[in-house]
Amino acid sequence: MTGCRFLKSVEWVSSEEMARPSYFNRRIAVRLFAIPFFIFLTLVAPATAETPEEKGLAIALEAEKRDRGWGDSTSELEMILMNRHGETSIRQMRGESLEVEGDGDKSLMVFDNPRDVKGSAMLTWSHKNGDDDQWLYLPALKRVKRISSSSKSGSFMGSEFSYEDLSSREVEKYSYRFLREEPCPCEELKSLTCFVSESFPVDKSSGYTRIVSWLDTNDYRSCKVEFYDRKSSHLKTLLSSNYKRFLDKFWRPMRLDVTNHQSGKSTTLEFKEYKFKTGLKDSDFNQNALMRFK
């Protein structure tokens, strides 16, 4: 196989050599040129064929492509908030998500704990282009309130996750730049190689100016993400672990750990239950469904 590839590349570059008068000479020339050129190719070709921006985008597109077709899911999750003194507080939620073809996903989330926010629910329609639509339902007043799109940089339930960290990650919302490949820096995937890429949010209301992410080259699973704030200083690090595969295809981390390096606070998010293809439809993600969601 390697030989074949070798030959192909030689034929492609040696078109100039073909013009030489002697077939014999040409053959020697091929032999002479071939080996160093092959080495040259493996070193430089990826860069010349593809800019770092193109490669970064290609990785993001591939990750998205591999995640297509999951349909819908339901989940139960727990968030453990820890302040810098090590004191913890627990939040419990349940969620439903729907994959929308041609646009961003739709999701519903309802809170179970702490008890004063029990029954509060959030409906999000994320969009590939333009701002997401988001509504919050307050059960005591039976009121549905619109949340402004700039809320994406705000804290989610007092945790170190912001709304945008938890919203569906559409390829179109970022520009990309591939940096390098290196061994994955997280325990679970440490035997694997990771793509290291930068992404830059298109939307100015994002809380970040730069995001550096490590994705394993086998399954495009996120291993580590570093977030840089508007002042370009390192704000947070997110580690994903306990990967489980659903429907023989879709990898989901059952645990997310985010640490805020500026405040010293951290949050752990654990999925207690995750189900796919539960039969949810568009009609389960409108405002009536939001008010009904228990």
Next chain:
Amino acid sequence: MKGVVGPAVRLMWGVLFFIALLHVESHAAEISGYIEGEARIFPSSPLYDGQENHSGSVAVLSEFYQELGPTSAMTITPFARLDSGDPNRTHFDLREFFFLLHGEWWEVRAGIDKVFWGVTESVHLVDIVNQTDMLESFDGEEKFGQPMLKLSIAGDVKGIDLFILPLFRERNFAGEGGRLRSEILVEGDEAAYESVNREKSVDFAVRYSYTSGGFDLGISYFKGTGREPSLRLKRNDMGFPEIDAKGNIHLFPYYEQITQAGVDMLLVLDAWLLKLESIYRTGQSDRDWMKNDFASSALGIEYTVYGVAGSGADVGILGEWVYDDRGDSAVSALNNDLMAGLRFSLNDVSGSTALLGYIHDYKNSSSFLTLEGSRRLNDHLKLELQGFYFLFSPEDDPSWVIRRDSFMEARLVWYF
């Protein structure tokens, strides 16, 4: 309402028993709610006889939720309060008692329920389905449960809600011991109606809603018994004001037949929310007891800065302007007023929030300050503070009669 409470309570116990039976089945059932203790302090001495400088109160709300099938459920939410200051504030209400059934694009709710319409914070002009529980909270945010049959048909971005409201709920008024009342007591139990069917007159309402990329629109129409009564002087057979044994005269609420068309709109522009509520109402008497059609509008903006100065805290700025074209004859104190507010959310583990508001009347300069704050003490316990301060109340403003009733209240709420 008195005649309704007894049977309703009996029915509720019956249904609870039914739930207990069902509970054996595998359908999801849930009980949640809160118990709260409340202390209110009025720093200024009262204007009227019988009023106190402080009051203590306890309240309980419990929601029983029972799933009946994959697309049907029942919710029962009784509420009760015991108040030391005002016997009228000691009250029971079924906030909810409804059956819900839904299909893919439709939903039916039958029973007692609450519905909220609108987008603004300082006033809720279009919100008309439920009667306001005036004694529960001074800001008018609390509502009585309303018997209804509601049909919703909803698409992705538009929907229509149809309501048949078979039984009218009367408003409640402060008793002799209560603060935040006029000198002349309103006898809520002696209500009079324009309709011969009194509270059994059937009301209708409909609301169309539409949402599209950062824009929400609601258009509503209501026909029936107005929730806001006109207050009339109690008179004897001779037509003179009736004077009781203590030498006092009394008012009674008069509920009129009205129609109201309303529109509410919200537009998201980056970090800005632009809001508009507008109503046109016919059939309602004004402060001078004249039936005058009127229009009223509220225009608002809200801007929020997330993660202020590198902290996780959010700060929101609110501005709203409320206008009622009846001017001084408006029943509402907010007839040409500006509200400016600041909202803080610390986004800490305690979920600490505070809202500071200032309301100013352009015409007569009446003004007041509001303060709301809350902080979670643990997963079940929450401390809430609320304050209201009358800065200036001229004699021609509805707030004149309660000018000495600035107050501060603290609530300790245990959620279960």
